[in-house]
Amino acid sequence: MDNNRNLLITIALSVVILTVWQVFYMNPRIEEQRETARIEAEQQTGEEAPASGTGGAPADIPSAGDATSIPGTSAQTGSAASREAAVAANERVRIDTPRLSGSINLTGARLDDLLLKDYHVTVKDDSPNIQLLNPSGGPNGYYVESGYVSNAETGDLPGPDTVWRLAEGEVLSPESPVTLTYTNDRGLTFTRIIEVDENYMFTVSDTVENASGEPVTLRSYGRTTRIGKPETTGIYILHEGLIGVTGEEGLQEVDYSDVEEENIRPGKSSDGWLGITDKYWAVTMVPRVGTEFQPRFYYSEDNGPRYQADFLSDELTVADGATVDTETLVFAGAKEVNVVDAYETERNVRQFELLIDWGWFYFITKPMFYLIDWLFKLLGNFGVAILATTVVVKLVFFPLANKSYKSMANMKKMQPAMLEIREKYADDKMKQQQAMMELYKKEKINPIAGCWPILIQIPVFFALYKVLYVTIEMRHAPFFGWIQDLSAPDPTSLFNLFGLLPYDVPSFLMIGVWPLIMGVTMFLQMRMNPTPPDPTQAMIFTWMPVVFTFMLATFPAGLVIYWAWNNLLSIIQQGVIMKRQGAKIELWDNLIALFKRKKNPNPAE
16 A cells, blocks of 8 residues: 555654754753753853953953952852842842843942843742842853053053943932943043843943043943853754854854864954854844944953953044044843844844844744734633644645545545555556556555655644744743643653652653644544554554654653644544545544454464
């Protein structure tokens, strides 16, 4: 039965693809704990980063310095103060917006204390907020700052150790910017206005006034710095590390391990952005469009590992008595699709949408997200939106699937004629194939049509997996019952009776309710076709749902729900078409035959 053989070959290839996906994309660093536990470990109890040192900065850009002076912190011993102590060590300006809280360090005018109000470490609303930025003197130092390169004619210019004076504003909010000033001993006055919108974009505007009596030449810089190597998912489909879009190179994604081997210096650029990205969060800097600058991705081991995305502008001459201004945008927050896309268009940030890792197949992945997000806004639940998306996908591919199922039904009706041809030309394979092709042509049957329903499901499956895995909108999104996070695996397990027995099971035995539902629906779908006569094919036919059940148990619950629902719709669709075509539905006969005791073909044994 060629249609069964083709179907089994397709399923076998699908298993190979999914196995490779599992082994090379997921398994290298799949956490034994749930996603929430991993984030908690990363954000709250990660390894203590050493205090910031003074060496190892890129050429021409001032060293990071130690912008804090905290009792108990030692650059020599590498110990770090608590985050609270590091924040309290310097004078600060408070940040309070609808979505952010924290403070600006007046030493260096450094943005190094930022919490996300809308996002928590775990699914519980009373769990701690996500700490995005942290002072250099505490654990997990992570900050962004800008300044100027000094030379003999300029004297000391604002840098990492400069203490700015608060001239105006007490709390930075969307309604109230703050103004900082600094005047050096050569008569240069720097006025910095920092603004923030209702989401995650800061605007840092500098005005330089020259009263030195002679022209001076300046170069501005900006950098996003992370002290200590963070924990990453380690999965190939997701980039975590240094990132940017600059110059002719366009998108550059630099892993932490890559920059450890070699500092990367793309060509000069007059637009774009660069920074550091995590799975759900990012911190980037956007130099003013039209200003020439040299981007760089940098790593240093001085006083501990330091990862840095920075830029250095071309020289800027300020005549005596004149003023010049510069501007840098700073994005620090969650990678929400609509927010990121809006910044690209409204703030003229080139290809800012690439901050979210849509992957090579973004032309499928991003429309898939927009469809799910639109249905979510309509239905109010991401899980229900996924179910509705499955129906929409079914409708889009309905003509092709309909044609495929009709061809499969016709193949079933032609099985007696096909068996007759095989018996007639059992010793002549060439004539057998010719007779089969004549039969296909006469009856208008496509022998590979049965493969299409599975083949067209694979790209949709991968696109949905990408959406569930990389978009923050799916993070901690609940369904119903025990599924409180569609981006994490089903937390139940068959092997402790779904939590009734008081013990935990290893991660590879976490076979939850939804993976079981998926396996059962896949089993029923396959049993709608005749059991292959070949023992090997029959064994694959029988064990395929079991393999898929174990394999998909570690996938996000939203993806497993999609697969199970898709199987159910396929069963209904295939059954209706087969009945209309007059083809026999093999489901009940196959189920009865599966549990019926087989007779021994050799009674003498």
